[in-house]
Amino acid sequence: MEKEKFYITTAIAYTSSKPHIGNMYEIILSDAIARFKRLEGYDVLFQTGTDEHGEKIELKAKEAGVSPKEYVDSVASEIRRLWDLMNISYDKFVRTTDEKHEEVVKHIFKKFYDQGDIYKGEYKGLYCTPCESFFTESQLVDGKCPDCGREVKEASEEAYFFKLSNYTDRLLKFYEENPDFVVPVSRKNEMINNFIKPGLQDLCVSRTSFDWGIPVSFDPKHVIYVWIDALSNYITNIGYDVNAQTEEFKKYWPADLHVVGKDIIRFHIIYWPIMLMALGLPLPKKVYGHPWLLFNNDKMSKSKGNIMYPDDLANVFGVDAIRYYCLHEVGMANDGNITYDLIIDRYNSDLANVLGNLVNRTISMANKYFGGVVTNTKASEEVDNELVEMINNVHSNVTKNIDNMEISAALESVFDVLRRSNKYIDETMPWALAKEEDKQDRLKTVLYNLLEAIRVSASLLSCFLPETSEKIFKQLNTLDKSLSFNENNTYENMNAEVLFARIDKDKFMEENCQN
RNA sequence: GGCGAGAUAGCUCAGUUGGCCAGAGCACACGGUUCAUACCCGUGGUGUCGAGGGUUCGAAUCCCCCUCUCGCUACCA
Numbered sequence: 123m124e125k126e127k128f129y130i131t132t133a134i135a136y137t138s139s140k141p142h143i144g145n146m147y148e149i150i151l152s153d154a155i156a157r158f159k160r161l162e163g164y165d166v167l168f169q170t171g172t173d174e175h176g177e178k179i180e181l182k183a184k185e186a187g188v189s190p191k192e193y194v195d196s197v198a199s200e201i202r203r204l205w206d207l208m209n210i211s212y213d214k215f216v217r218t219t220d221e222k223h224e225e226v227v228k229h230i231f232k233k234f235y236d237q238g239d240i241y242k243g244e245y246k247g248l249y250c251t252p253c254e255s256f257f258t259e260s261q262l263v264d265g266k267c268p269d270c271g272r273e274v275k276e277a278s279e280e281a282y283f284f285k286l287s288n289y290t291d292r293l294l295k296f297y298e299e300n301p302d303f304v305v306p307v308s309r310k311n312e313m314i315n316n317f318i319k320p321g322l323q324d325l326c327v328s329r330t331s332f333d334w335g336i337p338v339s340f341d342p343k344h345v346i347y348v349w350i351d352a353l354s355n356y357i358t359n360i361g362y363d364v365n366a367q368t369e370e371f372k373k374y375w376p377a378d379l380h381v382v383g384k385d386i387i388r389f390h391i392i393y394w395p396i397m398l399m400a401l402g403l404p405l406p407k408k409v410y411g412h413p414w415l416l417f418n419n420d421k422m423s424k425s426k427g428n429i430m431y432p433d434d435l436a437n438v439f440g441v442d443a444i445r446y447y448c449l450h451e452v453g454m455a456n457d458g459n460i461t462y463d464l465i466i467d468r469y470n471s472d473l474a475n476v477l478g479n480l481v482n483r484t485i486s487m488a489n490k491y492f493g494g495v496v497t498n499t500k501a502s503e504e505v506d507n508e509l510v511e512m513i514n515n516v517h518s519n520v521t522k523n524i525d526n527m528e529i530s531a532a533l534e535s536v537f538d539v540l541r542r543s544n545k546y547i548d549e550t551m552p553w554a555l556a557k558e559e560d561k562q563d564r565l566k567t568v569l570y571n572l573l574e575a576i577r578v579s580a581s582l583l584s585c586f587l588p589e590t591s592e593k594i595f596k597q598l599n600t601l602d603k604s605l606s607f608n609e610n611n612t613y614e615n616m617n618a619e620v621l622f623a624r625i626d627k628d629k630f631m632e633e634n635c636q637n
Numbered sequence: 638g639g640c641g642a643g644a645u646a647g648c649u650c651a652g653u654u655g656g657c658c659a660g661a662g663c664a665c666a667c668g669g670u671u672c673a674u675a676c677c678c679g680u681g682g683u684g685u686c687g688a689g690g691g692u693u694c695g696a697a698u699c700c701c702c703c704u705c706u707c708g709c710u711a712c713c714a
Contacts, residue, residue, distance in 0.1 A: 136714055178713065247712090258712075308642060312709040315640045326712055348714070386714070453650080455642095471663060474674060483673030490672070531651095534662080541662090548678040553671065624674055 128164040129374040130156050131356050133382040133390075134173040134216065137197035138182055141204060143430045143460065144422045147415040147448050151529060152381040153210045154449055157585035158524050158532075160211075161605075167374045169359060170205065171216030172198045173352045175345070177255075180334035190334045194219060204432055209441055209588050216359035218336075218351055226358040227351050228339045230401065231327070233364045234350075235340070239400045240282050242341075245326050249277030255331075282328040282344060289396040290322055296395065296405060305410045305527050306455045309387045317392060325349065325393060353394045356380070357403070364401070377406040387411035410527050413457040415448055430460065438634075442587040443469050443622065446533070449586055454527045462634065466627045473590075476540050477579075478621040481594055483547070484572045485618035491556050491565060496613040498570045501563040506571055509546050510607050512539050513578050517605040520582055536582050543575045573598060573613050581605055590621060 132152045135141055149170055156168035174194040183193035198217055205212065216223060234240040247256035250272060257274060266273060297303060297310060304310040328344040329335070335345030356377055361368025367375075376398075382390050390409045398405050414421070417428045435444045447465050450472070452458030488496050516539050523532035546568075555565040576594065581603045584591035595603070599615050602608055 133714090138714085173714075176714075245712090256712085308708080311641060316710045319640090320710095323711065348712080352714085383714095384708085388709090388711075389714090392711095451649090456650085459649090467663070470674095475676065479674055479676050481673095483676075485673095487672045537662090544677055547672075548670075551670085551672090556672085618673090620674055622674080624676090 125163055125165040127167065127374055128156075128159045128379075129167045129360075129377045130159070130169070130379045130381065131377055132170040133380075133386060134171040134218065134352060134355050135201050136176075136178075137172045137174045137194045137201065138178050139197065139424075140200050140431065142422050143432050143435060143444070143448070144415045144417070146204065146208065146432045147452060147458075148381060148383060148412060149205060149210050149212075150208060150445050150448050151412060151452070153208075153212070154445075154529055154532075154585050155379065155381070155524060157211055157588065158520070161581070161585060162521070167214065167360070168212045169214040169216060169356070170210070170212045171214070171355055171359070172201055172218065173355075174198065174217055174219045175335040175351055176348060177329075177332040177334070180332050183334075191219065207436060207441065208432055208445065211588075214359055216355045218355060220359070223355060223358045224336045226363050227336050227346060227354050229364040230354055230397075231336075231346055231350055232339055234284065234397075234400055235282070237400065238285075239288070240284050240327060243281060243283045243324075244278045245281035246276065246278040248274040250274045279330055280344075281326050281330070281347075282338065282341075283324040284327045284350075284393075284396075285324050286322040286393070286396055287324070289399050290318060292399055293392065293395055294318065300405075300407075303405075303408060304387070304391050305408065308455070309384065309411050310391065313388055313391055317388065322392070349389055349393050350397065353389065353397060356394075356406075362403075376404040378408065380406050380409045382409060382411055384411040384413055412527075413452055413455060415452050415458045415460055417459075418461050419459050435465075439465060439469060439625075440589075440622075442590045443473060446473060446587055449529050450533050451530070453530055462631070463627070466625050466630060469622065470624055470627070472537060473622040474624045476537060476544065477590075480540055480544055480572075481576055481597060481621060482618050484543075484569065484576060485597055485616045487552050487556075488569050488573065488613065488616055489618065491552070492569070494614055494616045496566055496569050496573060498609055498611065499563040499566040500609075501567040503564070505546070505549050506567070509542055509571055509575060512542050513575050513607045516578060516582060533586060536579050536586075539575055539579050543572055546572065546575075570611075570613070574607050574611070577602065577611070578605060578607065593619075593621060 130152060132148050135145065152168065152170070156166050160166045172194070179194060180190050183190040186193055202215060218224070231240065245256070247258065249256050256277070294314075297314070327347050327350050328338055329347045330343050333345060335347065336351055338344040338346060357371065357375060360374055361371035362375070380390055387409070395405045416422070417430060420426065420428060422429045432444065443465070447460065447468055448458070450468060451460065451464070488494055516535055519535040520532045523529070523535055550568045552565055552568055555561040555568065577598055577600060580591045580594040580598070582605065584603070595601070597617050597619060598613060599617070600611060600613065602611055
């Protein structure tokens with residue numbers, strides 16, 4: 123039987139500056155989902171990439187004294203380096219400056235124009251002449267330019283617009299027929315109430331005020347303005363073009379899941395579906411607008427000086443610890459919070475104590491009592507049932523959690539098994555069994571059950587903590603990555619090594635946070 | 638201002654369609670244990686389930702009304 127496909131994307135990262143850990147959350151989250159789907163046997167296509175056009179980048183490049191292309195090349199490669207460092211298992215990495223992408227976006231724009239979805243009009247707004255920028259009412263500070271504080275005046279420039287309102291009814295019908303399209307649902311209601319009900323305004327899709335963008339093929343003084351360019355990445359990079367599509371595209375489109383930040387939900391559940399309708403393409407199955415990871419309950423920003431970078435954190439705590447922290451801390455709909463203090467708490471209590479110590483004590487006992495050779499002697503007792511049952515249920519629990527975008531809960535489901543295992547050790551007291559000659563079979567069964575609990579947990583953890591999962595399999599010396607209790611394994615030549623060394627918080631704070 | 642969401646132990650949160658003395662993890666205290674990374678296991682707190690009123694045999698869970706917090710409110714992405 124052919125494997126079911128699963129196409130998952132992240133939003134493409136804007137190449138204006140190096141991503142911080144808050145920006146990185148999205149790709150870690152998506153990676154966990156992608157890995158889980160692969161583990162379940164799906165044929166996964168996982169795409170991420172970079173959004174490289176726009177005025178802001180043009181300005182940044184100018185400041186840096188380099189060309190926009192040089193600027194985005196450098197940031198894009200930095201982003202890729204971080205993605206790789208954090209063990210992100212993306213299959214495709216798209217850049218909006220890729221020749222193929224630019225070509226197809228031009229075709230898409232032209233098609234919209236030819237169909238009458240796009241028309242030429244006037245962009246009216248409040249303009250700050252010295253800053254050469256348009257602002258909306260809501261962007262102004264005290265009625266003045268938010269950048270320089272000077273007066274703004276009504277002005278207009280020629281621009282192309284997409285007539286969104288033609289598609290309102292179809293969009294609402296789609297929402298109705300696909301109640302699971304947007305997660306969390308509350309976001310959909312916000313969009314309907316604030317944008318759709320009052321009537322969709324036409325979307326400005328070109329600019330003449332800057333150059334760093336894809337030119338409109340039939341009117342080259344215009345560049346294609348952000349959303350047609352950026353959103354199209356989901357199809358251009360897997361082989362869509364207006365007149366011909368590749369096998370890859372036919373196989374993977376529509377996307378099964380777009381993972382995006384809650385701040386760009388609007389573009390993904392209004393503009394993007396409308397663009398796809400205009401192209402005559404099927405719509406994505408689901409859009410998840412995830413919450414943010416905040417620093418000390420505040421948004422990270424350069425001006426606040428509270429930015430934490432993923433590479434710095436990984437150097438101190440390790441890649442998996444940071445992945446774990448991010449995934450555990452951010453809820454399905456609630457923002458998470460990150461500080462050194464909180465990282466260390468989680469690291470010690472979950473990774474070092476519950477997980478690391480369990481693996482360590484179990485393998486140590488196996489080596490001490492049986493020279494590391496443990497088979498299933500099936501000397502079962504009542505007390506084993508609950509543990510074995512949990513081992514056999516954890517996979518479906520995690521599946522349920524992930525289908526609901528409850529990644530934090532998925533982690534908890536696995537850790538429930540680990541916690542239960544620690545308790546099981548106290549209940550069965552292997553050290554006491556070891557002293558009784560006629561209890562050796564029972565002891566072996568106890569250790570076997572524990573090893574299976576660890577093995578199945580490690581299999582599932584491969585989605586969240588890939589390096590640690592591998593380390594555990596090495597320590598267990600097994601290749602069996604199946605997701606339920608296996609009656610017939612043999613464990614031998616196991617080797618206990620500390621997975622996560624405890625961190626002395628006071629000492630750490632003294633050494634690293636003296637201010 | 639408009640629309641929407643929410644207020645549950647010190648902290649972060651679970652609590653299906655109202656019904657066993659309101660739960661979990663973390664933190665804290667005490668006790669137990671020793672295989673293990675001073676780890677693990679157990680026990681514990683005054684939680685007015687934001688305030689007030691109502692419906693009901695019975696409400697954190699339904700209704701009304703306050704107070705407070707948060708999200709969205711269109712071209713930065």
